[in-house]
Structure formats: C-alpha cells, structure tokens
Amino acid sequence: MGAPEAAASARPSARERILETAYELFSRHGTRAVGVDRIIAECGIAKMTLYRNFPSKDDLILAFLEERDARWTRAWLQVEAEAHGETPGRQLLGIFDTFETWFARDDFEGCSFINVMLEVVEAEHPVRVATVGYLEAIRDFVRGLAEEAGIADADGFARQWHILMKGSIVAAGEGDVHAAARARDLGRLLLAHHGVEA
Amino acid sequence: MGAPEAAASARPSARERILETAYELFSRHGTRAVGVDRIIAECGIAKMTLYRNFPSKDDLILAFLEERDARWTRAWLQVEAEAHGETPGRQLLGIFDTFETWFARDDFEGCSFINVMLEVVEAEHPVRVATVGYLEAIRDFVRGLAEEAGIADADGFARQWHILMKGSIVAAGEGDVHAAARARDLGRLLLAHHGVEA
DNA sequence: ATCAGACGAGACAGACCGGTACCATTGCGC
DNA sequence: GCGCAATGGTACCGGTCTGTCTCGTCTGAT
Numbered sequence: 001m002g003a004p005e006a007a008a009s010a011r012p013s014a015r016e017r018i019l020e021t022a023y024e025l026f027s028r029h030g031t032r033a034v035g036v037d038r039i040i041a042e043c044g045i046a047k048m049t050l051y052r053n054f055p056s057k058d059d060l061i062l063a064f065l066e067e068r069d070a071r072w073t074r075a076w077l078q079v080e081a082e083a084h085g086e087t088p089g090r091q092l093l094g095i096f097d098t099f100e101t102w103f104a105r106d107d108f109e110g111c112s113f114i115n116v117m118l119e120v121v122e123a124e125h126p127v128r129v130a131t132v133g134y135l136e137a138i139r140d141f142v143r144g145l146a147e148e149a150g151i152a153d154a155d156g157f158a159r160q161w162h163i164l165m166k167g168s169i170v171a172a173g174e175g176d177v178h179a180a181a182r183a184r185d186l187g188r189l190l191l192a193h194h195g196v197e198a
Numbered sequence: 199m200g201a202p203e204a205a206a207s208a209r210p211s212a213r214e215r216i217l218e219t220a221y222e223l224f225s226r227h228g229t230r231a232v233g234v235d236r237i238i239a240e241c242g243i244a245k246m247t248l249y250r251n252f253p254s255k256d257d258l259i260l261a262f263l264e265e266r267d268a269r270w271t272r273a274w275l276q277v278e279a280e281a282h283g284e285t286p287g288r289q290l291l292g293i294f295d296t297f298e299t300w301f302a303r304d305d306f307e308g309c310s311f312i313n314v315m316l317e318v319v320e321a322e323h324p325v326r327v328a329t330v331g332y333l334e335a336i337r338d339f340v341r342g343l344a345e346e347a348g349i350a351d352a353d354g355f356a357r358q359w360h361i362l363m364k365g366s367i368v369a370a371g372e373g374d375v376h377a378a379a380r381a382r383d384l385g386r387l388l389l390a391h392h393g394v395e396a
Numbered sequence: 397a398t399c400a401g402a403c404g405a406g407a408c409a410g411a412c413c414g415g416t417a418c419c420a421t422t423g424c425g426c
Numbered sequence: 427g428c429g430c431a432a433t434g435g436t437a438c439c440g441g442t443c444t445g446t447c448t449c450g451t452c453t454g455a456t
Contacts, residue, residue, distance in 0.1 A: 030319055414442105415440095
C-alpha cells in the first residue's frame with residue numbers, strides 16, 4: 001500500500017542512502033563535525049531531498065541513533081556476545097571478547113551513544129535523551145543475561161557491568177588496545193563474587 | 199623581572215581573567231559549544247586582548263586543559279582521595295568517595311579530559327594529544343598508590359582502576375547518581391583480589 | 397610631562413553552518 | 427502519451443564561527 005519505494009529493488013531509496021551515508025559519517029566523525037553539506041555531497045543527493053525525508057538535522061541524528069541501535073547494539077554486539085558462549089556467564093564475558101576485536105580495528109570509532117551524549121550538553125535535548133535511552137537498552141541486554149544467570153540484583157549488576165563496558169571503550173579511545181582484557185578480568189571477579197561460573 | 203603584572207595585586211591580570219572564564223565555560227559546556235565571543239563577553243575583555251595572550255582558540259583550550267589538570271586532578275581529586283584514608287587501599291577507594299559527592303552535584307560537568315578527547319576526533323590533534331596526556335597523569339596518581347600498596351603489576355592495576363573511574367563518570371553523566379558506589383564495590387573486589395586490605 | 401604598551405569596544409573579513417527557494421530532469425502510475 | 431511527484435543541482439539567506447583590524451583610553455615607567 002502507498003509508496004512502493006522498496007519492493008526489494010536494486011537501487012536503495014533516497015532515504016536509505018542518506019541514512020547510510022549519515023551512519024558512516026556520524027559514527028566515524030561525530031554529529032557536530034559532519035555538516036549536512038558533506039552528507040549530501042558524499043551520497044550525491046539534493047539538499048531538499050534530505051530535508052523532505054528528515055525535517056531537520058536533529059531528526060537525521062535521531063534516525064542515525066536508531067540505526068546505530070539496530071546495527072551495533074542488536075545485530076552486532078548482542079549476536080556476537082551470545083555466540084561466544086553457552087551459559088549467560090560466558091556470554092557476558094563474550095561482550096569483552098567482542099570488544100577485544102573491536103578495539104583492535106584501526107578505524108575504531110567508539111560508542112556513538114557516549115560520543116553523542118557528551119557532544120550534546122543540554123540535558124533535555126531530544127538527541128541527548130535518545131542516547132541515554134539507547135544506552136539503557138544495552139543495559140537491558142546485560143540485565144537479561146544477569147537474570148538468566150540467577151543474579152539477585154540484576155539491575156545493579158547490569159549497571160556495574162555497563163560501567164566496565166563504558167570505561168573500557170573510553171580507555172580504548174585513549175589508545176589502550178588491551179582495555180577489553182582488563183575489563184574482562186574485572187568482570188570475572190564480579191561474576192565470581194556472585195557465584196556465577198564462567 | 200620584566201613585567202610586574204602580578205605582584206599579588208588586587209585585580210587579576212587579563213590573562214588570568216580570560217583563563218578563569220574559559221575554565222568555567224569550557225568545563226561546563228565543552229570547548230566546541232563555547233565561542234570566543236562568549237568568553238570575551240562574559241569577562242568584559244577585548245577580543246584582541248584574548249588573541250594577544252593566546253594565539254588561537256586551540257591555545258586557549260590547551261591552557262584550559264593545563265588548568266584543569268592543576269585544579270581538578272591535583273588540587274582536588276588527589277587531595278580529597280588522600281584525605282579519605284591512611285592506607286593506599288583506602289585512599290584508592292577514597293577516589294570513589296570523592297566521586298560520590300561530585301556526582302551528586304546538580305552542576306556535575308563530567309571529566310573535561312574525556313569530554314574534550316571525544317569532541318576532537320583527529321587522532322594527532324594537539325588538543326586531543328593533551329587530553330590523553332592528562333588522563334595518563336590521573337593514571338600515574340593511581341599507579342603510585344598501587345605501588346605503595348605493594349601491587350605487583352601496578353600499571354595494569356592502574357589501568358583497570360581508571361576504567362572504573364571513567365566508566366562511573368560516564369554513567370553519572372547518564373544520570374546514575376549511585377555510579378560511584380557501584381564502581382567502589384568493583385574496586386573493593388579488585389583490591390581484595392590483590393590481597394590489599396581496605 | 398611624555399611616551400609606549402596594554403586595554404576595552406566594536407567593526408569587519410572570510411568561512412562555514414543549517415535551512416529554503418527555484419528549476420530542469422527523471423521515472424512511475426494512469 | 428500525460429501528469430505528477432520525487433529527485434539532483436545550485437543559488438541563496440541569515441546566523442555564527444575564528445581571527446584581524448582600527449580607534450580611543452588608560453596606566454605606569456622614565
């Protein structure tokens with residue numbers, strides 16, 4: 001019904017191309033450093049086409065964050081982590097196994113949710129609110145595994161685990177390529193403290 | 199000899215006033231969100247006076263980072279942490295006791311070194327290089343306490359401890375006011391693992 | 397008293413930003 | 427074939443950014 005835009009066509013729609021380009025540029029260089037002019041130049045699209053699909057740059061940023069959640073959090077991190085073990089304890093540690101290869105990439109870009117959250121300083125700004133929500137979604141995944149592992153205070157555990165994740169990502173941004181292993185060792189201590197075998 | 203600018207005069211020099219204003223604005227709103235026009239307006243100074251004391255905005259940012267190191271890292275964090283206990287183990291935990299009151303402030307501004315590091319995306323940019331250096335200085339303080347505590351791999355320990363610090367700061371930025379206590383609990387586990395009493 | 401240099405105020409330049417207006421072209425439904 | 431909406435291209439607008447320049451004033455050393 002309505003717009004037969006997709007229909008598994010060969011050429012992606014304009015909106016998809018814009019979002020794809022914005023994803024690459026925003027995740028790699030930040031949302032403030034990349035202007036709309038660069039986006040339209042990089043994907044050969046008219047400015048009006050961008051503004052017809054996204055009423056403002058902030059709306060494009062919000063769409064980018066949603067896409068980051070879909071690709072990075074759900075399709076990559078969660079899948080990779082769960083593939084690193086059978087038990088919830090091993091899957092939790094699998095997060096840092098996944099981080100290890102991520103941190104080693106020469107085009108390591110960091111966590112876009114953290115980056116954008118610290119870029120936008122106004123607490124009530126919708127973009128900032130969105131980043132906090134997507135960070136919470138990551139924590140929800142961790143909490144689910146904690147519950148599977150039978151940890152009593154799963155929320156508190158998830159927040160501690162997330163501190164390890166975020167701290168290691170920032171450390172990797174500084175240049176510590178072994179940050180994932182350091183966080184994983186801390187994670188093992190926390191799991192052992194909760195009596196979870198891993 | 200030469201310029202008798204200071205001499206414990208009542209009125210601070212222009213350079214001091216600029217740096218003071220830049221410190222407030224940069225630490226609270228970031229370096230990209232604050233323009234030089236706002237700085238000169240806020241401290242009632244001529245633009246040329248700013249550019250005579252600091253050749254460029256980047257130079258002012260570098261001076262701000264140096265001041266942040268002097269005030270935040272050395273005069274505040276290190277002093278407060280060491281005041282929270284006698285033994286190196288308790289002083290390490292004192293970092294998170296200090297963070298606890300810091301995170302509770304309604305004008306909590308986060309770690310300027312992390313904020314600026316993630317603002318500046320070019321790896322070789324002198325401002326980014328400076329932030330990495332000042333973060334390393336924080337780690338040096340932690341490593342010193344670790345050595346006092348007799349921990350074998352003091353550098354590795356300091357890097358793990360710093361992951362807890364940075365992770366809790368980001369979590370506090372998200373809004374978790376108990377982030378310090380969560381990191382402190384993880385720190386206790388790590389200290390116990392190294393046989394350090396606290 | 398005089399003079400040099402720092403200073404406050406503000407205009408200005410050149411670049412870039414997000415966002416709008418207009419126009420020629422394309423591609424699809426009818 | 428026709429018509430219409432979406433598109434690419436481009437000029438443009440108002441605002442803001444860093445950085446330069448000018449001008450008049452003040453202050454402090456000689």
